[in-house]
Amino acid sequence: MFLSNFASYKRAHQSLHRYFSCTKWLLIVQIVIFFNQPSQATSYTSEALADEVHQLPGLKQSIRFRHFSGYFNVGSNDRLHYWFFESQGNASADPVVLWLNGGPGCSSLSGLINEHGPFSIEEDLTLSLRNTSWNKFANIIYLESPIGVGYSYNTQQDYTSSDNSTAMKNHQAIKEFYKRFPQYSLSNFYLSGESYGAVYVTTLALRLIQDSSLSLAGIMIGSGIFDFQKNFDSAMYFGYYHALYGPVLWDRIKKFCCYAEEKCIFYQSNEPICQFYFLKAYRRLFADGLNSYNVYQDCWSETPYNTRLQYSISALAPNKWDLEYTTPRCFNRSKEKIYFNLPQVRSALHIHSQASTWAICNSNVYRRYQFQYKSILNQLQTLRNYRILLYFGDTDLICNIVGGRWNVEHLNRTMIQELRPWHYTNENGKQVAGFVERFQNLDYLTVKGAGHLVSEGKPNEVMVMFKSFIQNVNYP
Amino acid sequence: MFLSNFASYKRAHQSLHRYFSCTKWLLIVQIVIFFNQPSQATSYTSEALADEVHQLPGLKQSIRFRHFSGYFNVGSNDRLHYWFFESQGNASADPVVLWLNGGPGCSSLSGLINEHGPFSIEEDLTLSLRNTSWNKFANIIYLESPIGVGYSYNTQQDYTSSDNSTAMKNHQAIKEFYKRFPQYSLSNFYLSGESYGAVYVTTLALRLIQDSSLSLAGIMIGSGIFDFQKNFDSAMYFGYYHALYGPVLWDRIKKFCCYAEEKCIFYQSNEPICQFYFLKAYRRLFADGLNSYNVYQDCWSETPYNTRLQYSISALAPNKWDLEYTTPRCFNRSKEKIYFNLPQVRSALHIHSQASTWAICNSNVYRRYQFQYKSILNQLQTLRNYRILLYFGDTDLICNIVGGRWNVEHLNRTMIQELRPWHYTNENGKQVAGFVERFQNLDYLTVKGAGHLVSEGKPNEVMVMFKSFIQNVNYP
Numbered sequence: 041m042f043l044s045n046f047a048s049y050k051r052a053h054q055s056l057h058r059y060f061s062c063t064k065w066l067l068i069v070q071i072v073i074f075f076n077q078p079s080q081a082t083s084y085t086s087e088a089l090a091d092e093v094h095q096l097p098g099l100k101q102s103i104r105f106r107h108f109s110g111y112f113n114v115g116s117n118d119r120l121h122y123w124f125f126e127s128q129g130n131a132s133a134d135p136v137v138l139w140l141n142g143g144p145g146c147s148s149l150s151g152l153i154n155e156h157g158p159f160s161i162e163e164d165l166t167l168s169l170r171n172t173s174w175n176k177f178a179n180i181i182y183l184e185s186p187i188g189v190g191y192s193y194n195t196q197q198d199y200t201s202s203d204n205s206t207a208m209k210n211h212q213a214i215k216e217f218y219k220r221f222p223q224y225s226l227s228n229f230y231l232s233g234e235s236y237g238a239v240y241v242t243t244l245a246l247r248l249i250q251d252s253s254l255s256l257a258g259i260m261i262g263s264g265i266f267d268f269q270k271n272f273d274s275a276m277y278f279g280y281y282h283a284l285y286g287p288v289l290w291d292r293i294k295k296f297c298c299y300a301e302e303k304c305i306f307y308q309s310n311e312p313i314c315q316f317y318f319l320k321a322y323r324r325l326f327a328d329g330l331n332s333y334n335v336y337q338d339c340w341s342e343t344p345y346n347t348r349l350q351y352s353i354s355a356l357a358p359n360k361w362d363l364e365y366t367t368p369r370c371f372n373r374s375k376e377k378i379y380f381n382l383p384q385v386r387s388a389l390h391i392h393s394q395a396s397t398w399a400i401c402n403s404n405v406y407r408r409y410q411f412q413y414k415s416i417l418n419q420l421q422t423l424r425n426y427r428i429l430l431y432f433g434d435t436d437l438i439c440n441i442v443g444g445r446w447n448v449e450h451l452n453r454t455m456i457q458e459l460r461p462w463h464y465t466n467e468n469g470k471q472v473a474g475f476v477e478r479f480q481n482l483d484y485l486t487v488k489g490a491g492h493l494v495s496e497g498k499p500n501e502v503m504v505m506f507k508s509f510i511q512n513v514n515y516p
Numbered sequence: 517m518f519l520s521n522f523a524s525y526k527r528a529h530q531s532l533h534r535y536f537s538c539t540k541w542l543l544i545v546q547i548v549i550f551f552n553q554p555s556q557a558t559s560y561t562s563e564a565l566a567d568e569v570h571q572l573p574g575l576k577q578s579i580r581f582r583h584f585s586g587y588f589n590v591g592s593n594d595r596l597h598y599w600f601f602e603s604q605g606n607a608s609a610d611p612v613v614l615w616l617n618g619g620p621g622c623s624s625l626s627g628l629i630n631e632h633g634p635f636s637i638e639e640d641l642t643l644s645l646r647n648t649s650w651n652k653f654a655n656i657i658y659l660e661s662p663i664g665v666g667y668s669y670n671t672q673q674d675y676t677s678s679d680n681s682t683a684m685k686n687h688q689a690i691k692e693f694y695k696r697f698p699q700y701s702l703s704n705f706y707l708s709g710e711s712y713g714a715v716y717v718t719t720l721a722l723r724l725i726q727d728s729s730l731s732l733a734g735i736m737i738g739s740g741i742f743d744f745q746k747n748f749d750s751a752m753y754f755g756y757y758h759a760l761y762g763p764v765l766w767d768r769i770k771k772f773c774c775y776a777e778e779k780c781i782f783y784q785s786n787e788p789i790c791q792f793y794f795l796k797a798y799r800r801l802f803a804d805g806l807n808s809y810n811v812y813q814d815c816w817s818e819t820p821y822n823t824r825l826q827y828s829i830s831a832l833a834p835n836k837w838d839l840e841y842t843t844p845r846c847f848n849r850s851k852e853k854i855y856f857n858l859p860q861v862r863s864a865l866h867i868h869s870q871a872s873t874w875a876i877c878n879s880n881v882y883r884r885y886q887f888q889y890k891s892i893l894n895q896l897q898t899l900r901n902y903r904i905l906l907y908f909g910d911t912d913l914i915c916n917i918v919g920g921r922w923n924v925e926h927l928n929r930t931m932i933q934e935l936r937p938w939h940y941t942n943e944n945g946k947q948v949a950g951f952v953e954r955f956q957n958l959d960y961l962t963v964k965g966a967g968h969l970v971s972e973g974k975p976n977e978v979m980v981m982f983k984s985f986i987q988n989v990n991y992p
Contacts, residue, residue, distance in 0.1 A: 281757030283917040286935025336965035338944040441759040459762025468814040489812035
């Protein structure tokens with residue numbers, strides 16, 4: 041931070057020198073510049089400085105940004121862990137982005153480590169710098185929410201949360217962030233999140249826009265769940281047209297679940313025979329060996345084939361099938377778990393001794409979570425004056441692109457631009473990165489070949505998308 | 517070959533030894549065995565031996581199978597190049613499989629080098645052995661057809677072909693094969709091919725079953741085109757449900773091209789307004805930057821973005837749009853082209869001096885080709901007494917899985933097994949390799965994540981499929 045400000049000071053100096061060659065003028069100007077220059081070394085609060093991370097086990101390379109890890113008090117006993125990365129660009133000019141993973145129960149450090157944070161963890165537990173880190177263009181807060189997720193904790197070990205309590209506490213966390221980092225209070229502020237994070241982000245945004253002390257610039261949601269009915273009804277179409285189940289079953293589902301052409305209720309139909317065939321297709325899609333996070337990728341597991349596939353059903357159809365829920369299946373997250381539980385890592389990140397063992401997803405939190413919204417589309421509609429980006433990995437089954445489109449249709453915004461390819465360039469030249477459709481204050485965007493964790497599979501593409509959105513320029 | 521026959525001789529010897537311990541009996545038996553044992557060194561025709569390939573430039577490893585490259589005379593001036601690989605298993609017991617690439621105009625050496633032959637070409641033009649070569653379980657003939665493709669040639673440089681003339685000449689080539697390799701005349705014989713190879717294989721099979729000197733065991737077609745109408749009508753559904761074009765266009769296409777629920781003619785509609793919107797979607801799918809061979813992969817090209825994408829339209833909608841056709845786009849095939857035109861390679865493969873420069877696909881052949889079938893489904897139906905496998909890469913747009921299903925429905929066979937996952941095992945454990953649906957003498961199978969060149973992307977999965985089919989056991 042100091043280095044980059046010194047550089048910009050020097051550039052300003054050189055530039056000004058051309059216009060004011062008179063020594064007296066120059067002296068005055070230099071004095072003015074000196075006093076206007078935010079002195080980063082002293083502008084941090086003592087609380088922020090106490091949270092600053094000075095070294096990280098396994099990180100060999102030097103870094104050109106400052107980062108802070110600690111806790112926000114969001115209730116008498118509630119401590120939300122955050123990890124804040126200043127931008128590698130121009131921290132004071134770049135926006136602030138809050139990131140929330142979903143689950144409910146999954147740590148936002150998943151987004152940090154596996155998707156778009158500055159670091160990734162290698163097999164030997166060293167950290168590598170990620171070229172496609174979002175903090176190249178923005179200041180990013182990774183917040184572990186709700187209470188009990190990751191390093192967050194409740195001093196009384198009370199891990200019951202709901203959609204509304206989560207929004208309330210996340211709101212409190214943001215206010216605490218600005219108390220601790222007041223120098224960012226004038227920066228553009230964005231909310232972002234993934235999967236069930238759609239509910240967190242939307243409900244949080246509704247609180248923020250009623251808080252005159254805060255100013256929301258926009259929200260960004262990756263592979264979000266906005267409406268359970270639309271999500272699982274659309275999965276039937278996605279599954280059939282991706283040939284994941286067959287025409288015999290498709291014909292029966294349509295026969296028993298549809299009341300008119302393309303008017304069907306598959307999920308939570310009241311007809312037992314429809315329920316029967318829907319469940320048959322549903323199990324094929326989510327519990328029959330496919331990696332439903334990305335249908336074209338392997339499903340990794342240490343556990344046997346026929347016992348490893350129960351996650352998705354319970355995670356995504358809460359209150360419907362109460363099967364085992366542990367960590368996200370099909371991913372190997374063992375090195376993250378080892379790294380974040382190393383005593384020296386916990387110490388470097390100022391993790392409180394009361395925080396339990398870090399896990400990518402916490403089944404306790406999930407089991408006790410109260411789902412209050414089956415749909416947040418109407419809530420999302422309330423945000424029509426704010427810029428919104430809904431992006432989806434097009435090979436994700438958990439929150440599929442067909443349902444993504446249906447959500448957008450439900451919002452009924454004025455279309456500005458029909459669905460078109462957007463692009464990025466790699467070693468093979470210009471490529472189709474996905475497709476984008478633009479409406480008044482709303483972009484619906486797909487990332488080609490990406491799964492549920494959109495940035496994990498396609499970090500370069502998502503980087504282009506992220507930059508375009510926060511800089512408010514058209515997708516290339 | 518000699519080694520493996522020696523081994524089987526030795527096994528027979530040991531086995532017999534247990535039953536006949538009497539020396540006299542053993543001697544008699546040994547004499548009988550000796551005379552019945554095909555003496556491979558002398559059982560080859562002199563023509564076959566003249567075609568044997570003794571060394572290949574760039575091949576450093578020793579190989580345990582014999583292979584032969586040469587020409588079949590299939591008309592007074594027509595010379596079809598073949599490359600025949602004996603099985604690495606038990607050549608005399610394993611079936612013989614003929615492979616034909618499509619185009620029309622593409623070399624079957626594409627299947628050999630890029631998909632399932634014993635060799636692949638490295639960047640430095642050395643050859644590597646392929647672990648997933650089909651000749652591990654079968655004797656494979658790669659035939660370059662029709663005349664003008666690859667190393668095949670016409671002594672008068674006449675490169676006009678049609679579906680019927682191709683079938684006739686391929687039939688002649690098979691008869692020539694058995695003349696040159698009579699020791700395989702009792703082996704099971706399969707036809708296989710890819711893409712437009714569907715037409716070659718089907719029309720050829722119809723000839724073979726009327727030739728009492730030949731005995732067909734079955735056919736196997738990868739990502740085949742069986743019916744232009746079904747192929748391109750289904751591409752509209754595939755494209756929409758993969759979010760490759762948007763709902764505005766989809767609604768218009770349906771409005772102007774459908775006359776009842778799910779009764780639509782998109783491709784070759786007589787309605788100009790339907791044609792207009794169909795063409796708009798068609799161009800999106802096949803000429804707007806996507807790799808239509810595998811929608812989730814990059815499109816490689818040395819040529820600029822906006823000029824490289826015209827191949828598919830002309831190749832797949834013949835007589836409809838007459839755009840530039842050169843080599844298949846989105847692939848880098850430069851090393852194949854260099855390798856197969858090296859003088860020492862042509863010499864090792866006994867390539868005739870009249871054969872022109874080898875190309876992965878020959879535009880001259882394509883341009884002069886007469887398409888006689890817009891659909892070969894009825895012809896395929898005639899083969900109902902023969903085992904058929906139709907397999908598709910499920911990320912291929914050129915010949916998509918939705919159309920694949922429609923073809924199968926058209927054949928109206930008795931279903932034996934509903935669509936189910938089939939599996940293979942890799943370093944991550946048991947995986948869904950794709951889906952399979954079984955009918956009387958007909959298997960419809962998808963390979964998950966594979967594109968148009970099914971084996972190229974998923975060689976391990978295809979190996980399991982290939983072995984299951986030719987050994988007539990259920991897919992795992």
